[in-house]
Amino acid sequence: MELTQTTIVAKPLPFADFVLPESKQGQNFLNLSFPTTRNEYWKYTRLGKLKTAKLKISQTSNITVETINNIVAIDRYQLVVFENGFLRNDLSDLTGIEENNTLSNKLSNEYFTALSDASFTSGINLKVKANTVLTKPLLLVNSSSDPESISNINHNITTQQGSEAMVCMLDLAAAEGSGFLNSVTRINAESSSNLEIVNLQVLGKATAIQNIYVDVAEDASFKHFGFSLIGQLTRNNINVNLNKTGAYAELNGVYVPSGSQHIDNHTYIDHIAPNCNSSELYRGILSNTATGVFNGKVMVRQAAQKTNAFQANNNILLSDKATMNSKPELEIYADDVKCSHGSTTGQMDKDALFYLQARGIKKTAAVKLLVTAFADDVVSRVSDEHLAELINAMIEKQISEN
Amino acid sequence: MATTEKELLEKVTKTEYKYGFTTNIESDKAPKGLNEDIIRLISSKKEEPQWLLDFRLKSFEIWKTMKEPNWAHVKYPKIDFQDLYYYAAPKPKKNLESLDEVDPELLDTFKKLGISIEEQKRLSGVAVDIVMDSVSVATTFTKTLKEKGIIFCSMGEAVKNYPELIQEHLASVVPVKDNFYAALNSAVFTDGSFCYIPKGVRCPMELSTYFRINESNTGQFERTLVIADEDSYVSYLEGCTAPMRDENQLHAAVVELKAAKGAEIKYSTVQNWYPGDKNGKGGIYNFVTKRGICEGDHSKISWTQVETGSAITWKYPSCILKGNHSIGEFYSVAVTNNHQQADTGTKMIHIGKNTKSTIISKGVSAGFSNNSYRGLVRINKSATNARNFSQCDSLLMGDQCGAHTFPYIETENSSAQVEHEATTSKIGEDQIFYCNQRGIATEKAINLIVNGYAKEVLNKLPMEFAVEAQKLLEISLEGSVG
Structure with missing residues (x-):
């Protein structure tokens, strides 16, 4: 064999250009390796394309109020807009909100959290003062308008003792845009506070990875709704710690992937303290060659007696080429608990469909009706009726288009 | 209430392993460790043909390239595979025509286990193939079966008498490369049962095999192959008890089932190997690969298991519904109970149309134990109208134990x-109060409730086993409440 001279070029780490290598957050990130499907946490989600994607930081001002208004009527909200990871001061009302520009001190071993922590460009710090109610709900827009942009966003939300807030998070990719949205949201629900987050994802061809970390204190309640309507590759990780007695967490979601979209929801609820309740309801409607993933884990620590945890995941496959991977998990170390989970995957109820058709409703309309009703079990839990109506309409539109 | 609960828990943890004794039968052992020479030794001791030796050596090569799996929810010290005996056979190796020729001490052992061969022979009509440390000692009822x-x-024996059947089917359901322990078993399996x-x-x-791991420190590597040809039916029973030993013993069996068109195989297991003492010392490591394939249309495979023993259980009887x-x-x-760890469940792979699973x-954990259900239900694109129903319940007794569920769908x-x-x-x-009120002591009430809880599964066991299984549940758990 003839020896040829070759130059070995060390492959650059994905995203290494974006982190601050001298910071401890940067060091932490550079020590992690890119997740593959061999990693149990990423078993069903392939990130190959993201690994090789050519991305850049880009600060543009393409998003207009109209773009947002077309999705959610903005007049009812206090609007804060981020485009490609940068705050759009011109569109945002920052009353009572600070721009977040400090790196988080927490070093995460989750790859994308670490990436966002080490390279984030912006985010908000929202503190809802003790015993107050956020009168105008916040509409927090994370948008991507450049097909090659990477947006690393870090938000911090704290609801102080006895306060109440509702935040609508809109993850948006401008029609022609794609890019990569990587966001981290850290939430601290202090004692006796109530926080509800409704997350709408209209992400077009973009890739979005979202990590949410929540600490719930004594008698506080945290509700999260994730509506993943469109998104080429969406991954949501929600991690909730129920730290003190009486804490409550409710996680809900509806995902409607179509085409070749892939939507992956991972939830982790950690029952640390006794007498805490949690409830999860995730529903999926999958068409074409779409794939859906649900992985919900409930951990009940030894001290967490009198825990009540419920989890349900129901899926409808509208096409033979769609795939659903569901993995509900329970890990329980306390005995006086009530924990259950259920997972179903199937198709539309044929009898119900026939019943509607027998009454002169066209098949397509009947399917739409049944699927919307299926999703409505989740949507109707949203406390803001206007928003619930809007979401129902969006889901219906999404289904009729496929 | 609190004190009585504590007392009851203490009582349970003090329930010693009932079947702990060692039989003093001279044993023919190969030296410790695993290498090609040992494999050649096993093969020559068993007078095996060349193809089987080649199969073993090839498996050994594959095994050397594989890594121990570590994904199960169990913890144990690393096993030194070179510190185990891979072959041990009871010495008196004559061909036995009747039970009278069997070593009386061995017969006594079975009596202690509550298995009287004569009884079974006469009364229950069960043919028992007794596997004592890897070599079959007595096979009964062969004649009746032969007629059919x-x-x-x-x-x-099967390797000697029906080589073509073994050559065709061995490792056809569980390939050598399937996993670390399947490869190990393929290299060193000493004996097992064959059924056609x-x-x-x-x-x-009911065809039945009683397993015992007798010699200290001998890994037991059983190989079972059950083949049901078209439109046939068989119910196969596997029951196990092992004597008390301090060092952990490794058991890595492989069971392969094949059901042709219209055939039905019912495979039942009662596993009660030594679980270690109440401090978690000793006990059997049970790393088993069990898999059945429904090859033909309208075939059926049914696994029923009652797992009460072993320090660690790592076992997923699976069905490929082709x-x-x-x-x-x-x-x-x-x-x-105590410090036992079980990671068990099943895989149902739906490939054929209109397949059902x-x-x-039902998991019960007490003491400091951890009990996990891990299962996979996979519906392939080709499996039109497939149907699956899964129910995984866990019962916890005491606040030091864990119950976990890891289903993949x-x-x-x-x-x-x-x-x-799944519920926990x-x-x-x-429930206890209700029973107490009616004059049922707490301990009895718990037995009642656990038995009722497990009834759905116990009902699926053949009669002979159902009784034993119920007794086992009582021994393992009586009076335990958290």
């Missing part, structure tokens, strides 16, 4: 219906 054309013998039911034959009796309209079933009761898993066909549900709870104080 059923082959039921030790793997060693010819076309259209309904096996008239034939159209084939059915897979899995019924399991797993009980862990049912999974009922993968659906690729829109006509499939897949349901999974403890025995309700109100």
